[in-house]
Amino acid sequence: MIKFQNVNKKYDNGYEALKDINLTIEQGEYVAVIGLSGAGKSTLIRCINRMHDISSGSLMVNDVEVSTLKGKEVRKLRRGIGMIFQSFNLVNRISSLKNVLVSFVPDMSMWRKILGLYTKQQKIEALEALDRMNILDKAFIRVDQLSGGQQQRVALARTLAQKPSIILADEPVASLDPITAKQVMTDFQRINEELNMTIIINIHHVDLALEYATRVVGIRSGEIVYDGPASEVTEQILEHIYNGKLEEELSGN
Structure with missing residues (x-):
């Protein structure tokens, strides 16, 4: 509430x-x-x-x-609390999957953050979030190659991966x-x-x-x-x- x-x-x-x-x-x-x-x-x-x-x-x-x-x-x-912006706030030079994985960074240890080491479970959950947004086929494509609507779906998938209530x-x-x-x-x-x-x-x-x-x-x-x-x-x-x-x-x- x-x-x-x-x-x-x-x-x-x-x-x-x-x-x-x-x-x-x-x-x-x-x-x-x-x-x-x-x-x-x-x-x-x-x-x-x-x-x-x-x-x-x-x-x-x-x-x-x-x-x-x-x-x-x-x-x-x-x-x-997930937050979605008009400008998507994605990292253009990396793939859709890596953009979704960013949602896990706040909960990772410092050395995992530095090395960009995600667990198998995190990767599965990121792929599931992309699948929920019907954009799993774009998982390994850089987001700057996607349409505006597809980029907003990636942003939504990133938010869903953090499991917010709002x-x-x-x-x-x-x-x-x-x-x-x-x-x-x-x-x-x-x-x-x-x-x-x-x-x-x-x-x-x-x-x-x-x-x-x-x-x-x-x-x-x-x-x-x-x-x-x-x-x-x-x-x-x-x-x-x-x-x-x-x-x-x-x-x-």
């Missing part, structure tokens, strides 16, 4: 990114966070794994107060063409349903959020203005979230 209680985030320059956020996300939910650029979407999800620190309030992840964690405790938190995705389909974006969103949906994994996606494309997520959280100017089932979102609610810019957002511009 993820629980925000009266959470505020104010940056050093004085900008208030989050204002009195109260939000509870249960294990196994598939949540899309929508809103205009600068609304606070990325800040919201990046507070969950302590990429950003909250300024005040309480943020609990699996009964642990995130803001009080230090050092190894923060690293342990992040091991249970996946955060920051604009994961923003750089993909419409057909590939739908395929990746379907991958997230399948992972959510098959593994009962919590998926929280910060997404610019409203139509994809409504089609694939089961719950939508709308943010405007750092405040939650809508939180409910995707099936119940109406045009009037979207207009409230986007403050008159709905048509522009729906078109993806």
